[in-house]
Amino acid sequence: MNQSFVYILTNKFRTTFYIGVTSNLAKRVVEHREGRGSAFTKKYILTDLVHFEVFSDINQAIAREKQLKNWHHDWKVNLIKEQNPSLETLDY
Numbered sequence: 001m002n003q004s005f006v007y008i009l010t011n012k013f014r015t016t017f018y019i020g021v022t023s024n025l026a027k028r029v030v031e032h033r034e035g036r037g038s039a040f041t042k043k044y045i046l047t048d049l050v051h052f053e054v055f056s057d058i059n060q061a062i063a064r065e066k067q068l069k070n071w072h073h074d075w076k077v078n079l080i081k082e083q084n085p086s087l088e089t090l091d092y
Helices: 025-033 039-044 058-069 073-083
Strands: 004-010 017-022 048-055
Touching: 004 025, 004 058, 017 025, 017 039, 017 058, 017 073, 025 048, 048 058, 048 073
Parallel strands: none
Antiparallel strands: 004 017, 004 048
8 A cells, every 4th residue: 555645844944834745755855855846845945844644545645735735824833833843854
């Protein structure tokens, strides 16, 4: 069974967030850190993984990504702080 991930990246100041979905979290985070992830993450230097969720169904992961992208900034911060109170960069 393949796993899918919804993840949130941020910058060193924790002011801007990027939400994505992938089947290979480690590879995708490396791509973002090397500037090959997306134009948005490259422009705003969003390289720190602060939150991720695991799904067994890619469709559920995509639905969750769309849901989170519609959330207000404060809601995203609160979600991240539930599992990562100090907004530390996570290992994957």
